[in-house]
Amino acid sequence: MMAGRFLLDTNIVIALNKGDLQVSQNIQSSEFVALSITIAGELLYGARKSERRDQNLNQLESLFQSITVLNCDLETARQYALIKDALRRKGRPIPENDIWIAALASQHNLIVATRDSDFSAIPNLEIALW
16 A cells, blocks of 8 residues: 555556556545646646647646646745755755655655665655555
């Protein structure tokens, strides 16, 4: 069982949309699951450049109707600054979007569900490798 409160990374949503049974089961057994607005943008961009554009866009719109999408605000920006500064001091840069995702997860006390090792560089961020 994967009980807990999760923020899904882009690669987890892609796996879900491809029918990954383990991801689906993890989501179903979770207490709360959300996406960040940053992830929504990444997914929409990916769908727009895909060969199955309309099908993928429709699939995403259905997902957006069924899941909480968290927006960034000033507190998110504060968390972003703390995380980016900590990574700078460690000499361990990671992609900007991942920092925003981590900032939202920190702000809302969520676990980042991912298949991306970059998140492990962020101090005090709880991750779940799905």
